Structures are given as C-alpha cells and as structure tokens.
Amino acid sequence: MLDDRAAAHDGAERLPAALHRRPTMADVATRAGVSRTLVSLIFSNKPGASDETRDRVLQAADDLGYRLDRAARMLARGRSRTLGVLIDVHQTFQADLIGTVYAEAEAAGYEVLLSASAPTRDEHKAIEALLSHRCEGLILLGPLSEVAYLRTLADRAVVTVVGRALPHTAVDTVRTADAKGIRQSVDHLVELGHREIVHVDGGADPGSPERRRAYLAAMRRHDLSDHIRVIPGQHTEDAGIAAANTLLAEDRLPTAVLAGNDRCAIGLMDVFTRAHVDVPGDISIVGYDDSHLAQLSRIDLTTVRQDTEGLARHAVQFAIGRLENDDLDPQDFVIDPHLVVRGTTGPARS
Amino acid sequence: MLDDRAAAHDGAERLPAALHRRPTMADVATRAGVSRTLVSLIFSNKPGASDETRDRVLQAADDLGYRLDRAARMLARGRSRTLGVLIDVHQTFQADLIGTVYAEAEAAGYEVLLSASAPTRDEHKAIEALLSHRCEGLILLGPLSEVAYLRTLADRAVVTVVGRALPHTAVDTVRTADAKGIRQSVDHLVELGHREIVHVDGGADPGSPERRRAYLAAMRRHDLSDHIRVIPGQHTEDAGIAAANTLLAEDRLPTAVLAGNDRCAIGLMDVFTRAHVDVPGDISIVGYDDSHLAQLSRIDLTTVRQDTEGLARHAVQFAIGRLENDDLDPQDFVIDPHLVVRGTTGPARS
DNA sequence: TTGCTGAACTGAAGCGCTTCACTAACGCGC
DNA sequence: GCGCGTTAGTGAAGCGCTTCAGTTCAGCAA
Numbered sequence: 001m002l003d004d005r006a007a008a009h010d011g012a013e014r015l016p017a018a019l020h021r022r023p024t025m026a027d028v029a030t031r032a033g034v035s036r037t038l039v040s041l042i043f044s045n046k047p048g049a050s051d052e053t054r055d056r057v058l059q060a061a062d063d064l065g066y067r068l069d070r071a072a073r074m075l076a077r078g079r080s081r082t083l084g085v086l087i088d089v090h091q092t093f094q095a096d097l098i099g100t101v102y103a104e105a106e107a108a109g110y111e112v113l114l115s116a117s118a119p120t121r122d123e124h125k126a127i128e129a130l131l132s133h134r135c136e137g138l139i140l141l142g143p144l145s146e147v148a149y150l151r152t153l154a155d156r157a158v159v160t161v162v163g164r165a166l167p168h169t170a171v172d173t174v175r176t177a178d179a180k181g182i183r184q185s186v187d188h189l190v191e192l193g194h195r196e197i198v199h200v201d202g203g204a205d206p207g208s209p210e211r212r213r214a215y216l217a218a219m220r221r222h223d224l225s226d227h228i229r230v231i232p233g234q235h236t237e238d239a240g241i242a243a244a245n246t247l248l249a250e251d252r253l254p255t256a257v258l259a260g261n262d263r264c265a266i267g268l269m270d271v272f273t274r275a276h277v278d279v280p281g282d283i284s285i286v287g288y289d290d291s292h293l294a295q296l297s298r299i300d301l302t303t304v305r306q307d308t309e310g311l312a313r314h315a316v317q318f319a320i321g322r323l324e325n326d327d328l329d330p331q332d333f334v335i336d337p338h339l340v341v342r343g344t345t346g347p348a349r350s
Numbered sequence: 351m352l353d354d355r356a357a358a359h360d361g362a363e364r365l366p367a368a369l370h371r372r373p374t375m376a377d378v379a380t381r382a383g384v385s386r387t388l389v390s391l392i393f394s395n396k397p398g399a400s401d402e403t404r405d406r407v408l409q410a411a412d413d414l415g416y417r418l419d420r421a422a423r424m425l426a427r428g429r430s431r432t433l434g435v436l437i438d439v440h441q442t443f444q445a446d447l448i449g450t451v452y453a454e455a456e457a458a459g460y461e462v463l464l465s466a467s468a469p470t471r472d473e474h475k476a477i478e479a480l481l482s483h484r485c486e487g488l489i490l491l492g493p494l495s496e497v498a499y500l501r502t503l504a505d506r507a508v509v510t511v512v513g514r515a516l517p518h519t520a521v522d523t524v525r526t527a528d529a530k531g532i533r534q535s536v537d538h539l540v541e542l543g544h545r546e547i548v549h550v551d552g553g554a555d556p557g558s559p560e561r562r563r564a565y566l567a568a569m570r571r572h573d574l575s576d577h578i579r580v581i582p583g584q585h586t587e588d589a590g591i592a593a594a595n596t597l598l599a600e601d602r603l604p605t606a607v608l609a610g611n612d613r614c615a616i617g618l619m620d621v622f623t624r625a626h627v628d629v630p631g632d633i634s635i636v637g638y639d640d641s642h643l644a645q646l647s648r649i650d651l652t653t654v655r656q657d658t659e660g661l662a663r664h665a666v667q668f669a670i671g672r673l674e675n676d677d678l679d680p681q682d683f684v685i686d687p688h689l690v691v692r693g694t695t696g697p698a699r700s
Numbered sequence: 701t702t703g704c705t706g707a708a709c710t711g712a713a714g715c716g717c718t719t720c721a722c723t724a725a726c727g728c729g730c
Numbered sequence: 731g732c733g734c735g736t737t738a739g740t741g742a743a744g745c746g747c748t749t750c751a752g753t754t755c756a757g758c759a760a
Contacts, residue, residue, distance in 0.1 A: 041748090092440070118449035387741075
C-alpha cells in the first residue's frame with residue numbers, strides 16, 4: 001500500500017499542481033500508524049506522545065510533504081491567534097515596523113496577516129479583509145479612517161493603533177512623543193542661534209497635527225512667537241519641493257526649516273542644493289523619522305528618530321495582552337523619540 | 351449594584367471585544383426565518399432565492415453585524431481562491447505592484463494574502479506561511495531563493511515569479527525586457543556623443559545580471575568595447591555613493607554612468623551634486639525603475655520605466671489562468687520597458 | 701490478588717461553511 | 731387529468747482540524 005501511495009504521488013503530482021488533494025492529518029496518521037488525534041497533539045507541541053512516536057509522525061509528515069491547514073485549525077479552535085496588520089506599503093516608515101511585528105507575534109505564538117491599503121484599495125476594505133480572516137487583533141499603522149469607524153472596530157477585535165492618538169476609545173494606541181521630538185529640534189536650532197524657524201507641516205498625515213502644535217508651543221517657549229510660520233505641506237518630497245520654492249521666491253530666507261518628515265526634508269534640500277543655497281551654511285534643515293535616506297552619508301540629515309522597534313513591539317504586546325487578559329484597560333503608550341544631529345544643521349547665518 | 355464595568359458590559363459588545371461569539375450563518379438564517387443553505391446561496395451570489403427573501407436575509411445579516419468566515423468557507427469549498435503574494439516591503443518597486451495585484455485579483459474573484467520578507471524573516475518562512483493559508487497561487491515578487499526551492503513550490507501551488515527569469519521550471523515568469531531597457535539607455539547616451547559609459551551594477555539583486563549582460567552587449571554593438579567598465583554595486587543608494595566616490599577619486603570622470611537602478615542613481619547624483627560636478631553638464635546619469643523619486647521635478651532623472659501595472663496584471667492573470675485551466679503551459683512573459691528622458695542626461699562634455 | 705495512578709493513545713463531536721440531493725409548489729401544454 | 735420544467739427552498743454530509751472524554755496498559759502499593 002505504500003507503493004500505491006507512492007505511485008499515485010509520483011504519477012499524478014506533476015503538472016496540474018494546485019488541484020491535488022493535499023495530504024491531511026489523517027494521511028499522516030495512517031502512514032505513521034497512529035490516530036489523527038495524536039498527530040494533532042504533536043503538531044501543537046502538546047505533551048502526550050512519546051518521543052519515539054513523535055519522531056515517527058514528524059517523519060511521516062515530512063515524507064508526505066504535509067502542511068498544517070490553518071483554516072481548519074482556526075475553525076476547530078474557534079480562535080485564530082492571528083493579528084491583522086494594516087499597512088500602507090508606500091510609507092517606508094511603516095515598512096520598518098513590520099519586521100519587528102512578525103518577530104514579536106511569532107514569539108508569542110501568533111500568526112500575522114498583512115493587508116495593504118493602496119490608491120486602488122481604501123483602508124476600509126483592507127481592514128474588512130482582515131476581519132473576514134478572523135483576525136483577533138488588529139494593528140493599524142497610521143490609519144487615516146474616521147474615529148467613529150475605528151471605534152466600531154473595537155467591537156469586533158482588539159484594536160491597536162500605531163502613530164495616532166485616539167482619546168476616549170477602547171483602542172490601544174502606541175506612538176511617539178512627537179511633541180518632545182519637535183521640542184528637541186527647536187531647542188537644538190535655538191541653541192545654534194536660529195530664530196527664524198519655519199515649519200513645513202504634514203497636513204492631515206499621521207502625527208502631523210501633534211508636530212504642528214509642538215512647533216507652536218516650542219517657539220512660544222523660546223519667545224519666538226513673532227517668528228512662527230507654518231507652511232502647509234504633506235509628508236512627501238513634493239511638498240518639500242513646493243515649500244522650498246515658496247521660500248526661494250521671497251526676499252529673504254529663514255535660517256532654518258523644520259520639515260514635517262524626512263521625505264519633505266529631502267524635497268527641501270534638493271531644491272536648495274540645486275539653487276546653490278548651502279545647507280547648513282545658508283539654511284539649516286531638520287527632518288523627522290530618521291528614514292533610510294536620512295542616514296546616507298551624503299544626505300546626512302539631522303532628524304528625529306522614532307523607536308520603530310519599540311513601537312512595533314509594544315503594539316503587538318498590547319494586542320496580545322488584551323486578547324489573553326480580557327480586562328486590561330486600553331492604553332495610550334508614548335515612546336520618546338531622539339534627535340539625531342547630523343550635517344544639515346549648523347550655526348545660524350548672521 | 352451594577353458598577354461601571356457591568357454597565358459598560360450590558361451594551362453587550364463593549365469591552366471584552368474579541369471573545370464574543372460572532373454571529374454565524376445559522377444566526378442569520380434563524381433571524382431571517384430561512385435555512386442556512388439559503389443564506390449561504392445568497393452570500394455566494396448564486397441564484398435560488400427570491401429577491402424579497404434575499405433582501406430580508408441581507409437585512410438580518412446587517413442587523414447582526416454578520417461577517418462571513420473565510421476560514422470556514424475555504425474549508426468547505428476545498429478551494430481557497432486565494433493568491434499569496436511574497437513581497438519585500440522595503441523595495442518600493444514591489445510596493446508599486448501590489449495595488450494592481452489587489453485590483454486584478456478581486457476582479458477575478460480571488461482573495462489576496464500578503465506575506466513579507468524582512469531582515470528578521472526570511473523568504474522561506476514567508477512563503478511557507480502563504481502555503482499554510484492554502485494559497486492556490488503564489489506570486490513571488492523578486493524572489494531571491496534558489497531555483498531548486500522555487501521548483502519544488504510548483505508542486506504545491508501555481509507559482510508566478512515577477513522580475514526574474516527561471517528557465518526550465520513549471521513556473522510562470524513575468525518580467526521586463528531589461529536588455530531592451532539598457533540598450534535604449536546606451537543608444538540614447540551614444541546619440542548624445544557619449545563613449546565613456548560606466549555601468550554600476552546591482553550585484554545579485556533581481557534583474558541585475560540581465561542588465562549587466564545587456565550593457566556589455568550594447569557597448570560592443572556600438573564598438574565601444576574598449577570603454578566597457580562595470581563597477582560592482584547593489585540596488586541601493588549606498589552603492590551609488592560608493593561608486594561615485596570611486597569615480598571622483600580618479601583622474602578623469604567618465605562622461606556617463608548607467609546605474610543599476612534609481613536608488614543607485616540617486617546615490618551617485620547626490621555625491622556629484624555636492625562635489626559640484628554638474629549633472630548633466632559634466633556627467634550624465636541614467637537610472638532604472640522610474641521610481642517615485644526619479645519623477646520629482648528637481649531630481650528629474652532619466653530612467654527606464656518598467657510597466658508596473660502590466661507586470662502585476664499579467665502575473666495575476668497567469669496565476670489565475672493556470673488555476674482555472676490546468677493544462678496551460680508555463681510562460682515567460684516579457685514586457686518592454688520604456689526610456690524616460692529627463693534632465694540628467696545631456697550631450698557629452700567635450 | 702485488587703485497586704490505583706499516570707502515560708500514551710483513541711473516538712467522536714463539532715467549528716462555520718458549501719454543496720449535493722432532494723422536496724414542494726406552481727405554471728404550462730396538451 | 732398527466733407529465734414536465736422551473737423556481738424557491740431544505741436537510742445532511744463533510745471539509746481538516748482540535749478537544750473532550752475516554753480506554754488501555756505498565757507499574758506499583760497493600
């Protein structure tokens with residue numbers, strides 16, 4: 001009978017790949033000469049099988065190319081132990097988080113499902129897909145949806161939002177103390193003698209309102225209310241370019257610009273460099289995120305580093321924590337950022 | 351005697367979100383006064399229910415906040431109608447593809463599952479996860495795995511690889527005619543009078559070997575064998591920076607550089623610009639990918655545009671095609687790229 | 701001997717869905 | 731009246747797994 005199986009395997013499994021009945025636990029059990037139950041135990045790493053049997057079963061599974069069927073497991077368990085992650089694949093900052101999310105979830109025995117929002121696929125749809133896959137926890141990276149909608153999600157899953165504050169909701173939030181990051185930046189610039197510090201903001205992008213408020217507060221704290229100036233922008237290179245062009249068209253440049261994020265800062269720098277405005281000689285620039293580009297030796301951007309690993313780790317831990325312990329209260333966890341001084345800031349020109 | 355917590359609870363779905371039994375088809379059926387079977391039919395958009403009943407059932411589902419359980423459906427159907435996509439979230443080029451993948455798959459009635467590879471999570475693992483979720487089709491974006499492994503995958507699912515040629519395997523491949531793109535670039539530079547054209551290659555990154563070969567061939571075709579020079583690199587900004595520094599350290603610059611991709615080109619440009627080497631006055635630069643950054647008005651990079659939409663669309667269509675029609679032969683589909691001439695190329699300096 | 705324990709293992713129910721085989725009711729041609 | 735086709739609907743089996751509630755048996759104390 002081994003022969004039968006082997007022959008069927010060999011002959012039939014060539015081309016029409018997908019439609020072949022894949023081996024099930026029952027097949028493994030038969031081959032190993034044990035019950036399905038025992039195979040199940042073994043694949044769940046539970047006690048109750050002798051080492052010898054365990055090896056035999058694993059060997060049989062391997063021979064057959066057996067793979068556990070998550071759908072069936074999920075159904076049978078009633079629990080999916082799955083975290084769904086909403087991500088905007090074009091935001092490199094979010095991409096930085098997901099490596100840690102995977103690692104952390106796996107360590108806790110949870111699966112991770114990714115769902116991307118994109119121009120052709122709105123956030124709503126991406127989130128519904130996760131729910132449909134029975135994700136018990138939702139980790140939403142920089143979600144743009146209305147608060148009301150996010151609130152309703154909390155009825156269907158444990159929700160953790162990264163990078164956005166959501167007061168008065170049943171969701172956990174994990175974010176950077178943007179206010180502190182901005183304050184550090186302003187302090188740094190002021191120490192270097194800057195007074196005319198312009199902020200190019202990020203419009204409605206995640207984190208932007210907080211950063212804008214922090215800029216206003218920090219300027220006031222330094223008695224620089226008269227020099228406050230916010231240029232409306234976005235978290236994109238284009239916004240930085242537009243802002244730089246606006247500034248260049250004027251009589252006199254400010255001595256420093258606080259960009260909404262690194263991408264915006266890079267747009268600014270590009271325009272200035274090409275216009276032979278020296279950075280930081282003529283103008284200092286500070287970014288936000290410490291993205292990969294900022295670290296490049298020739299860009300060498302002074303920027304605010306968010307603790308991506310910490311954000312991701314805590315997001316996962318909060319989600320799992322609330323799944324395993326129902327009566328935890330939702331938290332708003334704030335991680336301090338850290339100003340990374342590089343080459344784009346220097347003494348104010350006199 | 352009700353405290354706050356109990357009060358919150360009695361709104362039924364407040365705090366202990368995840369553990370609530372979610373409504374099933376049976377609940378919907380009961381509420382609508384029909385059989386489970388009929389509800390199932392309705393949710394699959396199959397005929398057999400009167401419009402009136404259909405409305406009533408949908409209303410009941412809505413009232414209960416019912417959501418279909420994909421795991422159960424998958425199990426029952428035996429087919430998942432799901433495509434698994436392997437993506438490296440840090441490659442923006444891949445991110446560009448996934449919007450189209452979602453749209454195209456959805457139009458054909460397929461689900462999409464994303465699995466990311468990351469420094470902490472190797473490709474292998476990412477692919478196994480997809481298989482475990484019973485993906486029938488695997489769309490691998492720029493996979494780095496060994497051919498032998500990819501070959502074995504073809505036994506377990508319909509495999510489509512994007513951006514890499516895999517001759518003699520049962521997998522579909524969809525890729526850009528890199529040779530053509532490079533040839534166009536070289537032709538363009540030669541027309542502008544360039545002869546000393548250096549290529550900074552992409553090492554083992556996807557597409558790189560083809561591009562390197564194409565560069566060699568194109569140079570020979572123009573009788574420029576003597577000027578052939580390949581600087582080993584990668585598809586990163588750092589590689590461009592390193593290459594630029596190498597060149598600057600020499601007596602005499604070439605008149606043009608063909609970068610392995612846009613990121614590399616941007617690294618090159620950054621160094622040159624800061625060294626007051628004028629682009630394109632002193633040196634012309636060509637990239638590859640037409641990434642977002644290339645299009646920025648101030649970067650304005652001459653580059654080769656890959657048809658991301660076409661790549662993604664065909665990848666999905668091949669996968670689905672082979673799923674629905676078992677005896678289709680695997681294809682190697684090659685899409686022509688398109689040189690986008692922008693501001694970083696000009697006449698060779700004399 | 702009996703009774704008990706723990707380790708190793710099994711049988712069967714059931715997770716939420718789809719689908720096959722079937723029924724009831726109705727209209728229609730003759 | 732009959733047969734027949736259609737539409738609207740139902741019941742039950744079963745997808746691959748987990749898990750509850752056992753069963754079997756070796757070892758051991760009394």
